[in-house]
Amino acid sequence: MKVEVLDKGMFSLIVDSGRVGRQRDGFCESGPMDSQAYHWANFLAFNLDGTPCIEAIGEMELQVDQDCVIAVTGREPSLLINGESAEVYQTYAVEAGSHIRFGSKLLGSKTYLAICGNWQVPKVVGSACTVVREKLGGLDGKGSALVKGDCFKISANTKPKEKPELRVLPQQYREDYGFVESIRVVPGYQYSSFSRVAVRAFETSTYTVSTSIDRMGFRLTGESVASDMVRMRSEAIHLGAIQVPGDGQPIVMMCDRQTLGGYPKLGCVSPCDISRLAQAVPGEKVNFTFQNEEEARADWLLMTSRRRRLEGEIL
Incomplete structure (x- = not known):
C-alpha cells in the first residue's frame, strides 16, 4: 500500500519507540512526545509495540491507495475520511483511494495516526524516528519532516473483513490532558x-x-x-x-x-x-x-x- 502526503500540516514526523539505549553513543533517545497516545494508536490499529506512526501538529492529510485499518489518538483529536467526520480512539476501516485528514482541535497539541501493517520506512541507528536537529531519520534519512508529495509504503492486508474487529478505548479511560492536578x-x-x-x-x-x-x-x-x-x-x-x-x-x-x-x-x-x-x-x-x-x-x-x-x- 502506498501512502501519499497531501497536506503536511504545521509539523509532521514519523516516530517510533525511539533510539533506546543509544544515548551513550551520542544519539538522543527521541520517540513520541506523548507515549500514551502513541501506544493506544498502535494498539487500536492492531500494530505491535514500536511500530512507526505519524505525530502531527496541525491538520495533516494523506491518501491511501488500498483498503487499510487506522486509528487516531492524541489531545482533542479529530478525524475526517473523505470529508466526513469519523471516530477517534478506535479502530477504523478505510477504503482504497480515501483521503484521511486528522489533527487536533487545540492548536499546537499532538495527534497520532497509526496504520495497520509493516511500515517500509528507513531506520537510522535502529529507529525510524525523525530528529530534525540531529538530521537523523525521516524518509530521506536526513531528519527531514514530512512534506507535501512524500510517499511511503506499508505492507498491509489489502482485503480486510467487511466488518473488521472493532477496538475502542472508552472515553473514561483516555488520558486527561487538563492541568487541574499538579x-x-x-x-x-x-x-x-x-x-x-x-x-x-x-x-x-x-x-x-x-x-x-x-x-x-x-x-x-x-x-x-x-x-x-x-x-x-x-x-x-x-x-x-x-x-x-x-x-x-x-x-x-x-x-x-x-x-x-x-x-x-x-x-x-x-x-x-x-x-x-x-x-x-x-x-x-x-x-x-x-x-x-x-x-x-x-x-x-x-x-x-x-x-x-x-x-x-x-x-
Whole structure:
C-alpha cells in the first residue's frame, strides 16, 4: 500500500519507540512526545509495540491507495475520511483511494495516526524516528519532516473483513490532558543545591508554558528557583529532567533532548505525567508537586498494570 502526503500540516514526523539505549553513543533517545497516545494508536490499529506512526501538529492529510485499518489518538483529536467526520480512539476501516485528514482541535497539541501493517520506512541507528536537529531519520534519512508529495509504503492486508474487529478505548479511560492536578516530580541529583525557599517557591507557584517549546525541551516562565551551584560537570539527561539555568526559569527536557547537560536539575517529571505535559501548549498554566522515587515507582506500576488489564478487556 502506498501512502501519499497531501497536506503536511504545521509539523509532521514519523516516530517510533525511539533510539533506546543509544544515548551513550551520542544519539538522543527521541520517540513520541506523548507515549500514551502513541501506544493506544498502535494498539487500536492492531500494530505491535514500536511500530512507526505519524505525530502531527496541525491538520495533516494523506491518501491511501488500498483498503487499510487506522486509528487516531492524541489531545482533542479529530478525524475526517473523505470529508466526513469519523471516530477517534478506535479502530477504523478505510477504503482504497480515501483521503484521511486528522489533527487536533487545540492548536499546537499532538495527534497520532497509526496504520495497520509493516511500515517500509528507513531506520537510522535502529529507529525510524525523525530528529530534525540531529538530521537523523525521516524518509530521506536526513531528519527531514514530512512534506507535501512524500510517499511511503506499508505492507498491509489489502482485503480486510467487511466488518473488521472493532477496538475502542472508552472515553473514561483516555488520558486527561487538563492541568487541574499538579505534575508529579521526583527530586533530582542536584535537589539539595536548591534552598528550601527555592524548592517551596517551585512547588507552590504556577508556571506558564512559554512559546520556547519544541521536541527538545519546554521552557517555563514563573517564579525563579535558581540553584546555589556555580559550576558542575555535564551529565546524562533523562526524559523529563527539569534543568534550571542561571536565570532560574525551569526547562523540562523532552524526547529530542541533548544527551548531556551542565545545568543543575531540580528533579524529573514522573513518567506517569510526562505525556500530559508534552501535550501542553504555550500559555497554559501548570503546577508541580514532589514525590519520592518509591511513590513514583508505585504509580508507574499501577498505571501500566491498569493499561494491560484494559487492553485485555478491549481484545
